[in-house]
Amino acid sequence: GHAVDLYEAKGSPGRKFLIAGKGGLNLTHSDAPDVFVSRYRERAEAVGGWLADFNAEALRAWALDFGVETYVGSSGRVFPVDRKAAPLLRGWVRRLKEQGVRFHVQHRWTGWDDAGALRFQTPDGETTVTADAVVFALGGGSWPELGSDGAWMAPMAATGIDIAPLQPANC
Numbered sequence: 001g002h003a004v005d006l007y008e009a010k011g012s013p014g015r016k017f018l019i020a021g022k023g024g025l026n027l028t029h030s031d032a033p034d035v036f037v038s039r040y041r042e043r044a045e046a047v048g049g050w051l052a053d054f055n056a057e058a059l060r061a062w063a064l065d066f067g068v069e070t071y072v073g074s075s076g077r078v079f080p081v082d083r084k085a086a087p088l089l090r091g092w093v094r095r096l097k098e099q100g101v102r103f104h105v106q107h108r109w110t111g112w113d114d115a116g117a118l119r120f121q122t123p124d125g126e127t128t129v130t131a132d133a134v135v136f137a138l139g140g141g142s143w144p145e146l147g148s149d150g151a152w153m154a155p156m157a158a159t160g161i162d163i164a165p166l167q168p169a170n171c
Contacts, residue, residue, distance in 0.1 A: 004101045004120045005129070006122060009108040009147040014089045016139060016146050021085020028056040029062065030072045066091030109138070111135070111155030 006013065014056045019149040020026075029036055033055060060078060068088045069081040080088060097103070107120040107127070108136055117128040139148030157163055 004096075004099075005131075006096070006101055006103050007107040007109060007118075007129075008103065008105045011105050013083075013103060014091060015103070016143055018085050019143065019146060021083075022087075024079050024083040025085045025088070026077045026079060027070060028059050028078045030056065030078055032077045063088055065088050066095070103135060109136075109152060109155075112159070140169075142168075 029039075031039075033048075033051065036056065037044050037051060038041050040047040056078065063070055063080065066088055067171055068091065072078055093103075104120075107122050109121045110121050110126075113119050115130075117130045118134065120127050120129065127142050136152070138152040139146075139150075141150030143149055153166070155156055
């Protein structure tokens with residue numbers, strides 16, 4: 001029931017998702033819930049709460065709803081049968097559009113203006129947007145060619161937001 005706008009720095013959403021698909025797109029793991037959650041060590045309790053609402057089986061059902069069948073590999077990891085990310089991404093974007101999500105590509109977030117509006121750099125120059133709520137999903141610094149360059153850290157730090165330094169991770 002909310003109006004949702006998605007701002008993407010690149011020309012299409014989900015490019016990093018597509019890169020993950022080059023490795024077969026490991027979606028989740030078939031471990032028992034308690035074992036799976038324990039892999040998150042000090043964050044196990046918080047992650048366990050999220051997974052109580054949307055666990056591995058729910059994720060597999062979500063993929064199947066887009067026509068993407070999955071299988072459990074010999075490692076216990078769960079992959080799409082075709083081991084490709086594009087069909088799942090296309091279905092996901094199509095569903096979001098059908099639900100009314102408005103996509104704004106080539107809009108790189110650069111911070112806030114003095115009135116608190118979001119600032120975006122676009123091919124047509126800078127634009128500002130006001131919002132009732134914002135969810136940031138800006139990526140780390142591991143794929144600068146895909147937009148994950150960590151450039152978001154400076155404007156957030158400038159406002160006093162406490163940011164942990166980026167560090168290598170594989171999760």
